Amino acid sequence: MKQPLISVIIPVYGVEKYISQCLESVINQTYKNLEIIVINDGTKDRSAEIAKKYAAKDSRIKVYDFKNGGVSLARNRGVNLANGEYIAYLDSDDWVDNKFYEVLLKAAMENDADMVKCGFIETDCRSKDIVSFDCDIVELNENNKCFEHYFDGVLWTVPPNALYSKNFARKVSFPLNLRYEDNYSSGAFLYYAKKVISLKYAGYYYRINMDGFSKGVMKRPLDKILAISNLKKDLLALGFVDKNLDWKLSVEFYHFVRGWNDMYRVVAMQKDLYDYVMSNLDARRKLSFWWMGRKQKVKLI
Numbered sequence: 194m195k196q197p198l199i200s201v202i203i204p205v206y207g208v209e210k211y212i213s214q215c216l217e218s219v220i221n222q223t224y225k226n227l228e229i230i231v232i233n234d235g236t237k238d239r240s241a242e243i244a245k246k247y248a249a250k251d252s253r254i255k256v257y258d259f260k261n262g263g264v265s266l267a268r269n270r271g272v273n274l275a276n277g278e279y280i281a282y283l284d285s286d287d288w289v290d291n292k293f294y295e296v297l298l299k300a301a302m303e304n305d306a307d308m309v310k311c312g313f314i315e316t317d318c319r320s321k322d323i324v325s326f327d328c329d330i331v332e333l334n335e336n337n338k339c340f341e342h343y344f345d346g347v348l349w350t351v352p353p354n355a356l357y358s359k360n361f362a363r364k365v366s367f368p369l370n371l372r373y374e375d376n377y378s379s380g381a382f383l384y385y386a387k388k389v390i391s392l393k394y395a396g397y398y399y400r401i402n403m404d405g406f407s408k409g410v411m412k413r414p415l416d417k418i419l420a421i422s423n424l425k426k427d428l429l430a431l432g433f434v435d436k437n438l439d440w441k442l443s444v445e446f447y448h449f450v451r452g453w454n455d456m457y458r459v460v461a462m463q464k465d466l467y468d469y470v471m472s473n474l475d476a477r478r479k480l481s482f483w484w485m486g487r488k489q490k491v492k493l494i
Contacts, residue, residue, distance in 0.1 A: 202271030235261030265367035290396035312395030443473035
């Protein structure tokens with residue numbers, strides 16, 4: 194098999210307890226032609242220092258230092274620095290099976306695919322849960338068939354359990370200053386892809402770590418709605434319409450209102466927004482949304 198270069202992009206911030214396991218899982222891959230791009234996103238702990246010690250021993254690792262800009266900017270910077278024919282994203286508190294890149298690359302090359310997705314193992318290092326596809330499937334994005342997967346669950350809405358061709362990956366930028374940025378990028382990937390593969394193989398280890406990049410306590414729940422709204426707006430500008438995006442937006446807004454706590458509570462909303470949400474919810478959620486509004490005394494303005 195041809196040995197194309199794979200660029201593995203690893204944003205780093207506040208992960209000194211985990212960065213060694215992450216890097217060693219990449220260094221010890223069965224597939225060796227890797228460019229390991231570590232983006233130091235202005236971390237304040239020893240994460241970057243540890244990564245640089247690995248870089249001193251393995252010339253495939255390059256560490257780039259930047260001021261803190263968030264995981265989206267770090268990933269975008271990594272893509273711009275990448276020299277590989279393929280791109281992979283890896284969260285710095287996670288790790289991968291030692292055949293991860295070999296398996297995904299083989300599928301990508303044999304099928305000339307833009308994107309290969311696989312399952313993952315969710316773990317807190319005491320227990321684990323395997324989340325996987327039922328079987329291997331190769332799909333052409335005819336009539337936006339692949340975009341339908343945007344509504345099929347978490348395997349399709351996170352970027353690290355995948356391998357991307359570089360030219361394809363560069364079509365999608367991660368949105369800045371948003372949590373839940375994957376809700377935008379995953380939809381954009383599925384829109385632009387011409388051929389997508391899903392593998393039953395589960396080779397990505399997703400650490401349940403409440404201190405990590407995407408798992409931290411600063412949740413900003415409205416950001417998920419903003420990410421999906423921006424995706425819908427950008428796809429509309431390209432002439433693409435999918436009513437399921439209205440459903441997804443409405444459901445997320447429903448969950449936002451339902452999830453009020455001591456930090457926030459919805460006290461008023463515009464009537465046209467209320468009508469939009471109500472028009473896209475199923476009957477059960479419509480009734481629940483109406484009742485929440487009355488219980489919380491939400492004003493329509």
